[in-house]
Amino acid sequence: MAMLLKKVWESVSNRASSCSTSSIDSLTTPLSHTESSSSLGAFDRLPIDVVLQIVKLVGPKDAARLRVVCKSWRSPVSDNRLWIYFLQNYHDTWDSVFFAETHLRSGFPIQTFSSPTTELSFMRIYGQRVQARGAVIVDGGSGYCKFGWSEYGCPSGRSATFLEFGNIESPMYSRLRHFFVTIYSRMQVKASAHPIVVSLPLCHYDDTESARASRRQLKDTIYAALFDMNVPAVCAINQATLALYAAQRTSGIVVNIGFQVTSVVPILHGKVMRAVGVEVMGVGALKLTGFLREQMQQNNLNFESLYTVRTLKENLCYVAADYEAELYKDTRASFEVPGEGLFTLSKERFKTGEVLFQPRIAGVCAMGLQQAVALCMDHCHAAELAEDDAWFKTIVLSGGTACLPGLAERLEKELQGLLPPSISNGIRVVSPPYGADSAWVGAKLIGNLSTFPGSWCLTKKRFKRKSRFTLAW
Secondary structure (H helix, E strand, O other), rough: HHHHHHHHHHHHOOOHEEEEEOOOOHHHHOOOOOOOOOHHHOOOOOOOOHHHHHHHHHHHHHHHHHHHHOOOHHHHHOOHHHHHHHHHHHOHHHHHHHHHHHHHOOOOOOOOOOHHHHHHHHHHHHHHHHHHOOEEEEOOOOOOEEEEEOOOOOOEEEEEEOOOOOOOOOHHHHHHHHHHHHHHHHHOOOHOOOEEEEEEEEOOOOOOHHHHHHHHHHHHHHHHHHOOOOOOOEEEEEEEEHHHHHOHHHHHEEEEOOOOOOOOEEEEEOOEOOOOOOOEEEOHHHHHHHHHHHHHHHHOOOOOOOOHHHHHHHHHHHOOOHHHHOOOOOOOOOEOOOOOEEEEEHHHHHHHHOOOHHHHHHHOOOOOHHHHHHHHHHHHHHHOOOOOOOOHOOEEOHHHHHHHHOOHHHHHHHHHHOOOOOHOOOOOEEOOOOHHHHHHHHHHHHHHHOOOHHHHEEHHHHHHOOOHHHHOO
């Protein structure tokens, strides 16, 4: 193998005297050249697949040098298959890189390349990703906030969500500025050094003028707070859309089980279809945790705090495929909470999750999750927004409580029974692809794009121009 690599450099050195060395920068700069008259020297007799296997061994930086130092190597080194291999060893998974670069790189509205492996230069994509400064990712959350770097696989820290941060009687701008100053301080980074991707909480659901104005006000206040801190570029997207991106889709229905409520959000090509209707049910993670607490108190199970109850919910609770049948089974299981000891739960384990489907058992007068999703799907079907109904038949679950085992299977089963075959055929319910961090990971996909910040972000200059235009009208 060492001899093969030596021959690679020997084939280059014969021509190197008239060429200059380069680095990974050359990956982002197209070169005009003629390939037909050049030779690979000792490698001329080898099939291109074998040549690519050899070049893989030298790594992306030296492959880039090969392309610049010797014209004869430009064609094999520019082969998409080589750079797809290098991207597969990147810090993001290849599936997520491929989805992001073929669906999200052009910004909004979403455009998909019909033949991505031939239309895109993955060599250039690799170079742009390596040169990117990275982005700060902040998922506002409905219960707590997650923040970190786009290069990291998961959030590096958590805090109270910005809707509940600081003194709630203070103006929203002051609270938001205090919130972001705290985040940047914890991350030990200057606000002016990196662009930021912020997830917007799902609120003001309706398509009315007042709801649109409230959403716009929240978004503009976030922009104003960040630009006053000299953040170079800001991308603000709602949590449901980001959770959908994390599941590597741009269309579908997102079921976000938030802290206070559960939202059923139809999204087509990255845009929330508010005209179709966002369904909201008054049951969220807090209600399930409170119900489990009441069940434990009734059974004389002592605990120190609500944190203990939430820990037990996350580790012992599940959703039964058949609730009535589950009542007659022995479902006891135990879990040790650090500092509090061993807890054993029985029917509380599946009764807690059942609150999503039968809110009345927790004293809540609201439709069940299956009914809210079925209603949303029926509205999507009636709206005829696309040529076929496939776009809304993928249902992506989002939020920490959505990770309850059995939830996706139970919801799919309930929908099959509620909806007519014309709508129910082809339904697929997807569990949160990254658990409670799904929206954060969706934001990370955008922050790592080769074209970021590009068309995804708003700059301070554009924001001021937009504000002046709004005031003029």
